[in-house]
Amino acid sequence: MRSVGRWGVRPVMPQALLLALHLRDAAGLRPPVSPAVPDLPPLDPPVRRAPGLPGSEEAGRQWARWWAGAFPGGPEALTSLLPPTFPGLRGTPELRGVAELGIDEAVAWAERARRLERRVHADVPVALFETTLLARVERELGRRLRPFALDVVVLPVRGAAAWETPAGPVISLALRADRDAYLAWLREQLLRTARAGGTAGRTPPPEGAGPATAG
Numbered sequence: 001m002r003s004v005g006r007w008g009v010r011p012v013m014p015q016a017l018l019l020a021l022h023l024r025d026a027a028g029l030r031p032p033v034s035p036a037v038p039d040l041p042p043l044d045p046p047v048r049r050a051p052g053l054p055g056s057e058e059a060g061r062q063w064a065r066w067w068a069g070a071f072p073g074g075p076e077a078l079t080s081l082l083p084p085t086f087p088g089l090r091g092t093p094e095l096r097g098v099a100e101l102g103i104d105e106a107v108a109w110a111e112r113a114r115r116l117e118r119r120v121h122a123d124v125p126v127a128l129f130e131t132t133l134l135a136r137v138e139r140e141l142g143r144r145l146r147p148f149a150l151d152v153v154v155l156p157v158r159g160a161a162a163w164e165t166p167a168g169p170v171i172s173l174a175l176r177a178d179r180d181a182y183l184a185w186l187r188e189q190l191l192r193t194a195r196a197g198g199t200a201g202r203t204p205p206p207e208g209a210g211p212a213t214a215g
Contacts, residue, residue: 012072013154018106023063026047030060031067035166040155044157045112059097124179124182137187137191
């Protein structure tokens with residue numbers, strides 16, 4: 001990871017969130033939606049429903065509680081989902097049952113998703129465009145933004161979309177792959193950062209952080 005310098009955008013695709021989303025889709029869970037748990041679409045590439053996974057309504061509620069506590073998905077969140085003890089799933093027997101049966105396939109799928117992410121970042125480089133966009137926004141504002149780092153969780157879900165959560169922004173991999181749409185979204189984030197005084201995303205990067213693009 002390069003030095004962020006005066007400002008930076010840090011795209012991250014945390015392994016823990018990939019595993020959780022695969023378990024959600026494979027078990028057909030329907031977790032309740034809240035500000036901390038946006039209504040994320042199905043994964044893309046899609047995951048087939050696994051008939052052997054116990055996708056109960058209670059498991060969906062437990063999944064939502066895990067997600068709200070684990071986002072944005074750092075090392076502890078990843079460890080919490082891993083066998084043999086699944087330490088983060090104590091007190092959630094229905095969700096643990098899903099994880100015990102589905103974690104191996106989830107791990108294999110997550111690795112494929114990470115390879116797809118790497119291809120997108122290689123095929124659609126945006127560092128120079130981000131720097132140019134920042135300069136344009138600062139000209140529009142008539143002032144420089146204060147130093148900031150923006151952590152962006154990128155997830156391989158269907159469609160080109162973005163979500164705001166109390167812990168930070170989420171975008172789909174399809175949005176990141178569409179350079180113009182991504183830059184339009186980023187412009188709104190920069191304007192929001194300017195209104196907030198340049199304090200966005202001042203948290204350590206989650207597990208799985210990609211390289212920062214810095215200006």
